[in-house]
Amino acid sequence: MTARLLATTVVGSYPQPEWLVDRELLRSRLVPRLAAPEIWRVPEPFLEEAKNDATLLALRDMEEAGIDIISDGEIRRESYSNHFALALDGIDAENPAEVIGRTGARTLVPRVVGPIRRSRPIEIADARFLARNTKHATKVTLPGPFTLSQQAMNEYYRDEAEVALAYAAAVNAEARELEQVGIDVIQLDEPWLQARPEAAARFAVPAINRALEGLEGETVVHLCFGYAEIVRDKPSGYSFLPQLSDCIADAISIEAAQPKLDLGVLRELGDKRVLLGVLDLGSPEVESAEEVASRIRQGLKFLAPQRLTPAPDCGMKYLTRATALGKLKALAEGAALVRHELAG
Secondary structure (H helix, E strand, O other): OOOOOOOOEOOOOOOOOOOOEOHHHHHOOOOOOOOOHHHEOOOHHHHHHHHHHHHHHHHHHHHHHOOOEEOOOOOOOOOOOHHHHOOOEEEEEEEEEEEEOOOOOEEEEEEEEEEEEOOOOOOHHHHHHHHHOOOOEEEEEEEOHHHHHHOOEEOOOOOHHHHHHHHHHHHHHHHHHHHHHOOOEEEEEOOHHHHOHHHHHHHHHHHHHHHHOOOOOEEEEEOOOOOOOOOOOOOOOOOOOHHHHHOOOOEEEEOOOOOOOOHHHHHHHOOOEEEEEOOOOOOOOOOOHHHHHHHHHHHHOOOOHHHEEEEOOOOOOOOOHHHHHHHHHHHHHHHHHHHHHHOO
């Protein structure tokens, strides 16, 4: 990702300002799979400019904190996935279906009614804005094909595996264009690997590999237990993780701090680099640099420093901006402490 030892990064989302979105409304509902225009506080004629301004604030926070590889904070998105999922051909979001979500609650999702195709760029303009407005290394996140296949009702393809591969082709087309824009790291968000391990075992890795096919830059697959705001009690182990050693991604991004993950599982990821979650986003307390350093040292018991990238647990979307900034500063300072120790 970057030549710096223990280079720090974010996972994806960063808090959206209160003046941009209704954060209480956001907290009161499940992560939207359909369009959710009601969350935006700024009227449509001014919304794009407002999103640009809020994105710049997120970039400057990450730079001020000392993070090495930054994202645009997903400030323009209603959720990590619906912005991409609803922009594809073959999707009917006007007549949604109801399914059981990963938390066990019923939720509305789009229907797959025809061939899934990416007929236009989706995140490219946002990626150009990111690259134009920072000198730091950059990361863009895309929803992964397995997760997309679980967030829609299939009424067209033969089976789930075929749906996932169709989504994978669309994701791959977008990812290839993101590389051409100059984005340094492309991450696939695959939280549903954890929620649906049996299905994931059948067809997730081939779909992920198809989505990453032909990419020349750094690639990451992120999986997690869900936003801390929504999932309070997290297990200490993943139901699907070692299998990702067979995917072609360069790195795997996991939560470890809040769930107090048994880090012995890191031995099972082959030679992958690991984005290790060392910020507990379930706690409003800002960690000290030493707390973060201690979590990094625990990871170094199982990984060489060249294979470990300190990161937050999951997205920071539901934190206050002050808390998020404080935690990112602790992340950068904790990594610097360990970097100094390794240098002797």
